[in-house]
Amino acid sequence: MADSMAGQSTRAGNTLSDGSFSSLDVSSESQWRTIMRQIARHPGSMIGLSILVTFTLAAIFAPSLTSYDPAKMSVREALQPPSRAHLLGTDMLGRDVLTRLLYGGRLSLRIGFIAVGIGTVFGVTLGGIAGYWGGWVDEVISRLVDIMLAFPGILLAIAVVAVLGPDLQNLMIAVGIGTVPGFARLMRGQMLAAREYDYVTSARAVGCTHTAIIVRHVLPNVMAPVVVFATLAIAGAILAGAALNYLGLGAQPPTAEWGLMLAESRDQMRRAWWLPTFPGIAIMLTVMGINALGDGLSDAFNPHLRRR
Amino acid sequence: MADYIRRRVLTTIPVLLGVLLAVFLMLHLLPGDPVRLMLTEHRGGSAPTSAGSITEDMYESMRRELGLDRPLPIQFISFIGGIFRGDLGFSFRGGEPVLDIILRNLPHTVRLAFFSLGIATLFGFVLGVVAAIRRGTWIDSSMMAIAVAGVSIPSFWLGIMLLLVFALKLNLMPAIGDATDLRAMILPAIALGFNTSAVVARLTRSSLAETLQQDYIRTAHAKGLRERTVIIRHALKNAMIPIITVVGLQFGHLLGGTVVIETVFGRPGIGRIAVNSILERDFPVVQGIVLVSAVTYVLVNFLVDLAYAWVDPRLRFGSR
Numbered sequence: 001m002a003d004s005m006a007g008q009s010t011r012a013g014n015t016l017s018d019g020s021f022s023s024l025d026v027s028s029e030s031q032w033r034t035i036m037r038q039i040a041r042h043p044g045s046m047i048g049l050s051i052l053v054t055f056t057l058a059a060i061f062a063p064s065l066t067s068y069d070p071a072k073m074s075v076r077e078a079l080q081p082p083s084r085a086h087l088l089g090t091d092m093l094g095r096d097v098l099t100r101l102l103y104g105g106r107l108s109l110r111i112g113f114i115a116v117g118i119g120t121v122f123g124v125t126l127g128g129i130a131g132y133w134g135g136w137v138d139e140v141i142s143r144l145v146d147i148m149l150a151f152p153g154i155l156l157a158i159a160v161v162a163v164l165g166p167d168l169q170n171l172m173i174a175v176g177i178g179t180v181p182g183f184a185r186l187m188r189g190q191m192l193a194a195r196e197y198d199y200v201t202s203a204r205a206v207g208c209t210h211t212a213i214i215v216r217h218v219l220p221n222v223m224a225p226v227v228v229f230a231t232l233a234i235a236g237a238i239l240a241g242a243a244l245n246y247l248g249l250g251a252q253p254p255t256a257e258w259g260l261m262l263a264e265s266r267d268q269m270r271r272a273w274w275l276p277t278f279p280g281i282a283i284m285l286t287v288m289g290i291n292a293l294g295d296g297l298s299d300a301f302n303p304h305l306r307r308r
Numbered sequence: 309m310a311d312y313i314r315r316r317v318l319t320t321i322p323v324l325l326g327v328l329l330a331v332f333l334m335l336h337l338l339p340g341d342p343v344r345l346m347l348t349e350h351r352g353g354s355a356p357t358s359a360g361s362i363t364e365d366m367y368e369s370m371r372r373e374l375g376l377d378r379p380l381p382i383q384f385i386s387f388i389g390g391i392f393r394g395d396l397g398f399s400f401r402g403g404e405p406v407l408d409i410i411l412r413n414l415p416h417t418v419r420l421a422f423f424s425l426g427i428a429t430l431f432g433f434v435l436g437v438v439a440a441i442r443r444g445t446w447i448d449s450s451m452m453a454i455a456v457a458g459v460s461i462p463s464f465w466l467g468i469m470l471l472l473v474f475a476l477k478l479n480l481m482p483a484i485g486d487a488t489d490l491r492a493m494i495l496p497a498i499a500l501g502f503n504t505s506a507v508v509a510r511l512t513r514s515s516l517a518e519t520l521q522q523d524y525i526r527t528a529h530a531k532g533l534r535e536r537t538v539i540i541r542h543a544l545k546n547a548m549i550p551i552i553t554v555v556g557l558q559f560g561h562l563l564g565g566t567v568v569i570e571t572v573f574g575r576p577g578i579g580r581i582a583v584n585s586i587l588e589r590d591f592p593v594v595q596g597i598v599l600v601s602a603v604t605y606v607l608v609n610f611l612v613d614l615a616y617a618w619v620d621p622r623l624r625f626g627s628r
Contacts, residue, residue, distance in 0.1 A: 143322050143323065143326060144326070146319075146322075146323045146326070147323055147326035147327055147330060150323055150324075150326075150327045150602045150605055150606045151327075151564075151598065151601070151602050151605070152560035152561055152563055152564035152601060152602070152605040153560070153561045153562075153563070153564020153565055153567075154564055154565075154567065154568075155564045155567070155598060155601055155602070158567060158582065158583075158586070158598075159331075159334065159594075159598045161586065162334070162586045162591070162594045162598075163334055163337050163338055166586065166587070235460070239462050242462055242464075242465075243462060243463075243464055243567075243568045246464055246568065246571075247567070247568060247571060247583050248583075248587060249583070249586060249587075262464070262465060262468060265468075269468070269471070269472055269476060270476050273472060273477075276465075276468045276469070276472060277469070277472075279465075280461075280462060280465035280466075280468065280469065283462050283465060284457075284460050284461050284462065284465070287460040287461075287462075288456065288457065288460035291456065291459060291460055292456070
């Protein structure tokens, strides 16, 4: 079981595998405050967090940041290089690239969060059930997860899109399903470890129901690695979403979406270098920011690495 | 070892069966009836429904011809039987056997994935080793900065940029070359493998750094061996174990990644065919490609596990 886990979470794996996180930390301030303090000290994650906050705000306030309309065409202004009027140039239909990037950010972030939301809910539930009950339930769920992991890379998402049909909503579902096995494996491992802790035995001894044990006692203690994994998964989901959109398997024109913008730049590359360049930089910065934040969170949650 | 192989085979078989079942159900989970879909999508795709040409007779005879009137479990068994005879069905477009389409395109994809894996592993390994030896210096931090970028750059965008700079602006590389031309494979291979080299670099660094702190390394130093000998003969050998596993697993990811890269570079291959088939709603081809990729991936994982167990005896004799 653990063998194919390695590929899924090489980035998260080294800190997640030791299983013991928050329960070791006995300090007067709340756990979240400790973590916030740790993140504030980690320069990488601060940079990541600021990129993420900036991009999120830019996406939310896109209409007030630009006077252009992301869909309004103006043939006379087609393919203009970056200038004062159009900071990042215009595309073949005369639409302002910066405006389209700002609006496109809404979609990319939405894809990342919704897909990972789907993955977290189903993955954590499946993995939690498998790890808590063990036995044949675990056996069935683990094999199911193995089967999902048998579809390499974005192939699982592609297969799902093939079944559901290519559009933006199905793309989010597909990418979300693609993240389920990672969450399930992680949660199963966490649950297996938590089951052995004294606090679970005590809770059982005083007559707590299974639901109460899982929800009130185990979940809060195993959330840290899930949060780290989810952060990194959002980055992965944004990448996968952009790739599928690039392939035409998601958002359809004239939607302003980063992957789709890259696809649309294909025939103009020779004449307009700015068209393929900026949407890619936007994707890269977003993903890098989230990854940096995830790395920082992972350090912050890991008591062994804490710098006090 | 034999016992380990037996155990591994026993866990691989249900997964393979599950993959077959999932792929089999793909066609049945499609919204709409596969027969109607086939009648409307077959040859050309323009729906003949307006002319009212799907009669109940046509529908029934097609259903029977495809064996879709039989119960699902029977259909599944004959689906598996078909696979063993090399029958993956026929393309909705033109009716060519799916297996022929895959066999014609698969070599291009596998060649690209292998080439890319080779470049990426070499690059990532060297980067990781240098970073681990020079740990804590600016060399280490800049190498790891490259690695962080490597996991954040979308591979298809890197491909587009390489194409823009090296093929269109500098004219150093062919933009679209013959599929068998090695030169035309360099840019796609770099784009495809950049992410993998970052993963390999990070892992090599942490693995080697950890190994370098082991007691037997201190012993080797104490014996008066040269730094170089210690690293190559003693440390690297043990640090290799996790790297082998990840490199093996990455092959599957590269195989999946070719889907996008082949489209970027306009190269032939099953990835590009898969995308086109989804857009053209040519489901038997999609089904066949998903099947072949997943089965290949499972088998590669199986082999990687065996290699892993062979290198690391603890696994073989472990309690698992």
